[in-house]
Amino acid sequence: MDISRIDLNLLATLKVLLEERNVTHAARRLHISQPGMSAQLARLRTLFGDPLLLPAESGRGMTPTALAQSLALPLSAALRELEQVVSVQPSFAPEQDARTFSLAITDDAQVSVGLELVDQLQAIAPHRLRFNLQQPQVERIAAQLESGEVDLLIAADRLIPASMKVRTLIEDRLVMAQRPGHPRGTGALDLESYCELEHLLVSSAPGSPRGYTDEYLAGVQRQRRVVLSLTQLALVPHILRRGDLVCTLPRVHFARLDAGLELYELPFPAPGFRLQMAWHPRSHFDPAGVWLRELIQAVMRGEDAAG
Known part of the structure; x- marks a missing residue:
């Protein structure tokens, strides 16, 4: 039958x-x-x-x-x-269950979230839970989230696939940083002088990288002088302190880097910055996924999620 x-x-x-x-x-x-x-x-x-x-x-x-x-x-x-x-209702107990979580997390997100998150992860049953932190593969990330190869993406909003569930972790504004004693002085910026400065760009985009600022300037028919680009956000303070380059990033990044740099408001209405975490709808009600997302939000609020 x-x-x-x-x-x-x-x-x-x-x-x-x-x-x-x-x-x-x-x-x-x-x-x-x-x-x-x-x-x-x-x-x-x-x-x-x-x-x-x-x-x-x-x-x-x-x-x-x-x-x-x-x-x-x-x-x-x-x-x-x-x-x-x-x-049967699925459950998850981090102090008892074994699970491997794969997080795709951009370099700037690692600065904003990564160290505090690692501290929390080490405090919660480190021998049964495993965490794999990796750089997002932009061209594959949607498929990786769908297949479960990646459990969670933490990145700026521009990198989030449209079909994903999303929660905002940080909202901030862009500022320009320079070293103390920079030859341009300490006056307020204007658009002309900003574009003429030599800029350091942080971007993980392949090819000819462009940042939020470049996209805005292109819209008003202006262009800044980008003379160096790199992917490692952590190198920014060291490079700025050794020369006369300037760098435009979200204010929170400079605060997390403890850079000791001078920060200036931009002379134009720059687009805002949002750091988000994203996951596939299929895992929206997965208890382990819910636990991980709540843990990350607790980290962002400065709470002791392990306590």
Whole structure:
């Protein structure tokens, strides 16, 4: 018998019929009409090729056939197992469960989130939970999130695939940094002087990298002088302190780097910066995923998530 062609509701009906041995009583238990119950009994008889229940000699109720009697126990056991399957609620206990989490996290996100997150991860059952932090592969990240190869992406909003669930971790504004004693002085910036300065650009984009600032300036037919680009945000303070380059980044990055640099407001309405975490909708209700996302938010709030 091909089980894929069986209406499982019929098996639940058969169980009740065998227990009640009365069509009226069975219909009442299942909250259906007596004609509806009779129709289901007819379908069961066709399915099993057996009358299953016959009118009792006493005229009251029904008597199961030999086949029906043989089905009673295994049918009841099978339905109990199905009930357990559909009633199972997944759970996750970080202090007990073993799990490997893969996080795709950009370089700037590692500066903003990474160190505090690593501290928390080491405090929570380090021998049973494993964490793999990697740079996002921009061209593959959507597929990696969908397949489960990557559990969570932490990146600027421009790198988040449109189909993902998203939560914002940081909202900030861009500022320009220079070393103390920079030859341009300490005056407020204007657009002309800003574009003429020699800029350091931090970008993980392949090819000819462009930042938020370059995109804005292109929109107003201006261009700054980018003379050096790199992917490692942590190198920025060292490079700026050794020369006359300037760098435009979210204010929070300079604060996290403890750079000892001078910060200046930009002379134009620069686009805002948002650091977000993103995950595939398929894992939205996964208890382990929920735990990880709440842990990261606690880290961003400066809370002790392990305590």
